[in-house]
Amino acid sequence: MRKFDLNIEEVLEDWEVYHAIREIIANAIDEQILTDTKEIEIKKEKNSFVIRDYGRGIKYEHLTQNENEEKISHPELVIGKFGVGLKDALATFDRHKVNIIIKSKHGDITIDKSSKHDFEDVVTLHAVISSPSEPEMIGTKVILEGCTKDDIEKAKSLFLKFSGEKVLEKTQYGEILNKESTSRIYINGIKVAEEENFLFSYNITSLTGAMRKALNRERTHVGRTAYTERVKSILLSSNDEKIAKLLVEDLEGYQKGTEHDEMKYVDVAVHACKILNTTSSVVFVTPQQLQYDTMAIDNARHDGLSVVVVPETISQKIRGEQDMSGNTMRDLGQYNIEWNESFEFKFVKPSELNSSEKEIFDKTKDIFGLIGGQPKMIKEIVISETMRREESGMEASGLWEPDKKRIVIKREQLKKMKDYAGTLLHETSHAISGAGDVSREFESELTNIIGKISAESV
Numbered sequence: 001m002r003k004f005d006l007n008i009e010e011v012l013e014d015w016e017v018y019h020a021i022r023e024i025i026a027n028a029i030d031e032q033i034l035t036d037t038k039e040i041e042i043k044k045e046k047n048s049f050v051i052r053d054y055g056r057g058i059k060y061e062h063l064t065q066n067e068n069e070e071k072i073s074h075p076e077l078v079i080g081k082f083g084v085g086l087k088d089a090l091a092t093f094d095r096h097k098v099n100i101i102i103k104s105k106h107g108d109i110t111i112d113k114s115s116k117h118d119f120e121d122v123v124t125l126h127a128v129i130s131s132p133s134e135p136e137m138i139g140t141k142v143i144l145e146g147c148t149k150d151d152i153e154k155a156k157s158l159f160l161k162f163s164g165e166k167v168l169e170k171t172q173y174g175e176i177l178n179k180e181s182t183s184r185i186y187i188n189g190i191k192v193a194e195e196e197n198f199l200f201s202y203n204i205t206s207l208t209g210a211m212r213k214a215l216n217r218e219r220t221h222v223g224r225t226a227y228t229e230r231v232k233s234i235l236l237s238s239n240d241e242k243i244a245k246l247l248v249e250d251l252e253g254y255q256k257g258t259e260h261d262e263m264k265y266v267d268v269a270v271h272a273c274k275i276l277n278t279t280s281s282v283v284f285v286t287p288q289q290l291q292y293d294t295m296a297i298d299n300a301r302h303d304g305l306s307v308v309v310v311p312e313t314i315s316q317k318i319r320g321e322q323d324m325s326g327n328t329m330r331d332l333g334q335y336n337i338e339w340n341e342s343f344e345f346k347f348v349k350p351s352e353l354n355s356s357e358k359e360i361f362d363k364t365k366d367i368f369g370l371i372g373g374q375p376k377m378i379k380e381i382v383i384s385e386t387m388r389r390e391e392s393g394m395e396a397s398g399l400w401e402p403d404k405k406r407i408v409i410k411r412e413q414l415k416k417m418k419d420y421a422g423t424l425l426h427e428t429s430h431a432i433s434g435a436g437d438v439s440r441e442f443e444s445e446l447t448n449i450i451g452k453i454s455a456e457s458v
Helices: 017-035 060-064 084-095 149-156 209-214 224-236 241-251 266-279 287-292 294-302 312-318 332-341 355-361 364-369 411-415 417-433 440-457
Strands: 002-005 041-045 048-053 099-104 107-116 119-130 140-145 166-170 174-178 183-187 190-195 201-204 282-285 306-309 380-384 398-401 406-410
Touching: 002 060, 002 107, 017 048, 017 084, 017 140, 017 149, 041 149, 060 084, 060 107, 060 119, 084 099, 084 107, 084 119, 166 241, 174 224, 183 224, 190 224, 201 224, 209 224, 224 266, 241 266, 266 282, 266 312, 282 294, 282 312, 282 332, 287 294, 287 306, 294 306, 294 332, 355 411, 355 417, 364 417, 380 411, 398 417, 406 411, 406 417, 411 417, 417 440
Parallel strands: 183 201, 282 306, 380 406
Antiparallel strands: 002 119, 041 048, 048 140, 099 107, 099 140, 107 119, 166 174, 174 201, 183 190, 398 406
């Protein structure tokens, strides 16, 4: 039998028994992962609880390491990195009067308090090493006497492995999980924090330097600043349609202030919209458009598109952007562009007009006469049953097509002379000015035409 001083410089007074059990379970899971052996076991045997892995078996030398080089070289796989974690667990068991026996083919380890070498009056915690009681045993067996089932369950609840949380998607940075009542943040499968207002739970498997520094001995109370960037990276790496839908649906709570915290990351919200645009037939609208552009939205729904409401800030970010397949993001403006590109006029010949319509249409020359005659750039006036849509979703009353040098007027305008004349002269203003609506040139020409008509009438 041999003893050696564990040299625990600072006892973690806040640790309870379940924190210590957590370290034992973490070591067992790490060994199972590193050796690709069968699942660990946690079970009750008579008055004891046993935690066992089927790896290489612990050696007392592991208790002398402050850091485990093998674990440090595989940070994406394992939970632990500190050999000191096991020593902290042993000190906690001693403080709470929980007896522990660690068995492997390399020997049995227990703990005892003994005088420090060369300092007889200083009593410290020592590991007691004895010959293996089960020399043929595979793996490591930890036997605990004096802990409760509640201690075991509380320790297990800190692990993703035993949480029951379902993995929704795996990315290169970590996993998105379906949260239970409270969102949990895991690092390589062990819980380090809780979030009250996250939409998902997360298991971070690719650690940043800042995160490694933040992983203190306790592995608890890791601040949000340590993992925020990795949570964003996980979400920005997501390509899952269901996750994108959940994120975008959550955006609808923006106006009420009920959205989850992930949606406060604008780039995450934009990414979710891009996934949805790629995988679903949707059109993105703002709350204001939902209220005022009802015709355009009804048209979109009639065309089989799902209407997704997003805040104005997100709408501005996605406007003109491309989705994951390189297609332009479909907001209300883009929807109208797509519709108009596929649009075909349904022209009506003068001979197909009814008598009242023809009577009004035949006044075209007289209307032009009010402004000095038909401008030379206008070669043709045609009537159509259907018209391209304006941004509001309503069909235009008239249209100047400079490439064809013609004015197209909606047949409906022929019901009243004032409607037809007004539309004809409006489009003539576009033809003469070469400018669109709400431009100085157009307004100037429209004013000029009104002046000419007024002069003729006075």
